Amino acid sequence: MATAAPRQRRKDARPQELLDAALALFVEKGFAATRSEEVAARAGVAKGTLYRYYPSKDELFKAMVRENLAVHIAESAAQAAQYDGPIADLLVEMMRAWWAKVGQGNAGVVCSLVMTEARHFPELARFYVDEVITPSQNLLGGLIERGIRAGEFRAVPVEATVHLLIAPLLHMMLHEHSFGDHDVCPHTMSPMELLDAQMSLLLHGLLATPS
Structure with a gap:
């Protein structure tokens, strides 16, 4: 059975990685004090990648x-x-x-x-x-x-x-x-x-x- 390429697996995992990063930061700093770019950095992606999946912090x-x-x-x-x-x-x-x-x-x-x-x-x-x-x-x-x-x-x-x-x-x-x-x-x-x-x-x- 064919398996997904590493790049594809990484792409598929990104939404969950972003959610995990957001939750960790919301707990550490509070929702209001957390910035979207901090979530992206914690997840190891660019801010544009975050917005591709979640256009705003509210959507996260x-x-x-x-x-x-x-x-x-x-x-x-x-x-x-x-x-x-x-x-x-x-x-x-x-x-x-x-x-x-x-x-x-x-x-x-x-x-x-x-x-x-x-x-x-x-x-x-x-x-x-x-x-x-x-x-x-x-x-x-x-x-x-x-x-x-x-x-x-x-x-x-x-x-x-x-x-x-x-x-x-x-x-x-x-x-x-x-x-x-x-x-x-x-x-x-x-x-x-x-x-x-x-x-x-x-x-x-x-x-x-x-x-």
């Missing part, structure tokens, strides 16, 4: 969000649409998969970056809401509604329950990317253990005998 940011977050939401939505079984099992599986794919690594860094920078860039904040927050809430809300219609869940307030599902993940992401490399606030439990405790509490409640 949007591509990072799509690459690291939006794609996983779409995959989860496709999985949910084909699933036929207990919704509680699917919710647990999706929460664990979400942490494995998003909570750690670059995707979690992007989330943390957005939470610190969004208020200064309303247009990018709106983009993040449209691409990440709203689809995530719609996905989880739809699953809860399916469980209610099937008689598996009681009639809980759907929007509030979605926030109860998401909030611990955001907390763990902020903790991971703020204190994860330091000993000042050591972990006493693994993220998966915390997720399991959260889902058990959410699905079964705290009372030994529910009233």
Whole structure:
């Protein structure tokens, strides 16, 4: 089987190299302080090459969000649409998969970056809401509604329950990317253990005998 020439492989890799360089600089310096030419230099390409793929710094940011977050939401939505079984099992599986794919690594860094920078860039904040927050809430809300219609869940307030599902993940992401490399606030439990405790509490409640 023929293989791509080194030059072609290098060209194909450039978009990801540029995204990796942009993310590293956004974390180091902040979105506002990072210049496009710095991203190009970090990736080892000319500024014109950067603009060929991403015409502006805003487009770089949007591509990072799509690459690291939006794609996983779409995959989860496709999985949910084909699933036929207990919704509680699917919710647990999706929460664990979400942490494995998003909570750690670059995707979690992007989330943390957005939470610190969004208020200064309303247009990018709106983009993040449209691409990440709203689809995530719609996905989880739809699953809860399916469980209610099937008689598996009681009639809980759907929007509030979605926030109860998401909030611990955001907390763990902020903790991971703020204190994860330091000993000042050591972990006493693994993220998966915390997720399991959260889902058990959410699905079964705290009372030994529910009233």
